[in-house]
Amino acid sequence: MEKDKVELVAIGGSAGSLEALLEILPALKPDFPVPLVLVLHRKSTTDTILTNLLQSRSSFRVREIEEKEPLRPGTLHIVPPDYHVLIEEDRTFSLDDSEKVNYSRPSIDVVFQSAAKVYQSGLVCVLLSGANADGTEGFRQVQELGGTTIAQSPESAEVGYMPGQAIAANTAGKIMNNKEIIAYLNAITR
Amino acid sequence: MERSISNEELELLLNDVLEVHGYDFTDYSRASIHRRVNRLLMLDSFPSFAELRFRVRNDAAYLKRFVEEITVNVTEMFRDPDAYRAIKELVFPQLFSKPFIRVWHAGCSTGEEVYSMAILLHEAGLLHKSLIYATDINPEVLERARAGIFPLSQMKQYSENYIAAGGTEDFSSYYTARYDKVIFNENLRKRMVFATHNLVSDSSFNEFQLILCRNVMIYFDKNLQNNVLHLFDASLEKLGYLALGAKETIKFSGIIPKYKQLEKHKIWRKIK
Known part of the structure; x- marks a missing residue:
């Protein structure tokens, strides 16, 4: 796909994905040209440790999503614990506290599916380390609507199960280690 | 792929619910309510949007279920x-x-x-x-x-x-x-x-x-x-x-x- 058509990068991670993020995020260029959305499985808490940690390692803006907030280029938007996040046609975030999906709220599938509907071929999704099957169905919809799906290679992931599920279901269009993911994302231009 | 209705179909349905039953969901955020309606389409095995629409318009008992399912009723004690x-x-x-x-x-x-x-x-x-x-x-x-x-x-x-x-x-x-x-x-x-x-x-x-x-x-x-x-x-x-x-x-x-x-x-x- 054409990297100058990318409009959004969405990253999903679960167990063991923080290590990957701490390698990938500091290596991304500071003037990252499109918005980034990060959905992580984490314990329900209102603390700001994750946001502060990722901000300290990133050269772009990192903030936890507030409802109705617009997606902004050069910003890493973190999905808050205990809510699903959806993206509206006008490219703002909506929060939703409905049933868990894949035993998870937030669910990676919900974010990927919602983003796919709005951004279609302009979406790049990355699925990192985890011990859950979340993300696979989201990947399916991203592919069907013309977006790009990248699974962290299971052998390079802390916990290979989650990206492995997407690969097994044939919904991962590309399989990359962290260095390749960094190079791919840094090649995105607008 | 999940069964789903289009944005236009969602607007038709919400207008029906308002005109026929007086429930106004037209100022609800679209992404969430759209997802809820798609979920209901699957849960209740409607073959197409037309069947869902007919049921919502004409079956008052089903309307109750519709309202309950498209609004989110997930809650817990002492949340936060x-x-x-x-x-x-x-x-x-x-x-x-x-x-x-x-x-x-x-x-x-x-x-x-x-x-x-x-x-x-x-x-x-x-x-x-x-x-x-x-x-x-x-x-x-x-x-x-x-x-x-x-x-x-x-x-x-x-x-x-x-x-x-x-x-x-x-x-x-x-x-x-x-x-x-x-x-x-x-x-x-x-x-x-x-x-x-x-x-x-x-x-x-x-x-x-x-x-x-x-x-x-x-x-x-x-x-x-x-x-x-x-x-x-x-x-x-x-x-x-x-x-x-x-x-x-x-x-x-x-x-x-x-x-x-x-x-x-x-x-x-x-x-x-």
């Missing part, structure tokens, strides 16, 4: 324990001198938060002079709230939340377990009034010292949020409190100049 602790420590001390305390839980769903509030009021010695008005758009969920019967399997989590919220008693003393359910004590329920109320179309019905509306307005668009906040403002006495969900704010509404936020909590006091 910090918020309850803040109410206990910052709001209750201002209520001690009141002869009578009226609390409104708007959009209370199946009532878990209503029982949570009753327990906190009880422990503060305020319950006997309080009345909690618990309202929701769905009559069915209010029936469940009124019954006060919840799954036993949830009690471990609720007990942890209760302790984190600053509860001082043995949580299990508030209910009686039978098989896989628990029923909460009658003395809590005695201080609750349940009624249907639609935040979109119904008006203010009383004046309150405390209004709680948590994780309800996240489903509304900005315009409707603003209208509902004005409804709350009109229903709150001076120096009363408004408590919202962890990710909600009154910052972008017209009522903000009359309110002061309590530290970083999602609680605002009406100061004008």
Whole structure:
């Protein structure tokens, strides 16, 4: 796909994905040209440790999503614990506290599916380390609507199960280690 | 691929529900309600949008199910324990001198938060002079709230939340377990009034010292949020409190100049 058509990068991670993020995020260029959305499985808490940690390692803006907030280029938007996040046609975030999906709220599938509907071929999704099957169905919809799906290679992931599920279901269009993911994302231009 | 309806079909359906039944969902945030309708299409195995639309237009019993399923009725006791602790420590001390305390839980769903509030009021010695008005758009969920019967399997989590919220008693003393359910004590329920109320179309019905509306307005668009906040403002006495969900704010509404936020909590006091 054409990297100058990318409009959004969405990253999903679960167990063991923080290590990957701490390698990938500091290596991304500071003037990252499109918005980034990060959905992580984490314990329900209102603390700001994750946001502060990722901000300290990133050269772009990192903030936890507030409802109705617009997606902004050069910003890493973190999905808050205990809510699903959806993206509206006008490219703002909506929060939703409905049933868990894949035993998870937030669910990676919900974010990927919602983003796919709005951004279609302009979406790049990355699925990192985890011990859950979340993300696979989201990947399916991203592919069907013309977006790009990248699974962290299971052998390079802390916990290979989650990206492995997407690969097994044939919904991962590309399989990359962290260095390749960094190079791919840094090649995105607008 | 999941079965789904188009944006245009969603608008047709929402217009039907308004015109035929008088329920107005047209100012709800689209992404969430769209997902809920697609979910219902699958759950109830409609072969196509046309069948769903016909059923919603013509079957009043099904309409009830439709409204209950497209609104989100997921709730828990003492969700966000910090918020309850803040109410206990910052709001209750201002209520001690009141002869009578009226609390409104708007959009209370199946009532878990209503029982949570009753327990906190009880422990503060305020319950006997309080009345909690618990309202929701769905009559069915209010029936469940009124019954006060919840799954036993949830009690471990609720007990942890209760302790984190600053509860001082043995949580299990508030209910009686039978098989896989628990029923909460009658003395809590005695201080609750349940009624249907639609935040979109119904008006203010009383004046309150405390209004709680948590994780309800996240489903509304900005315009409707603003209208509902004005409804709350009109229903709150001076120096009363408004408590919202962890990710909600009154910052972008017209009522903000009359309110002061309590530290970083999602609680605002009406100061004008």
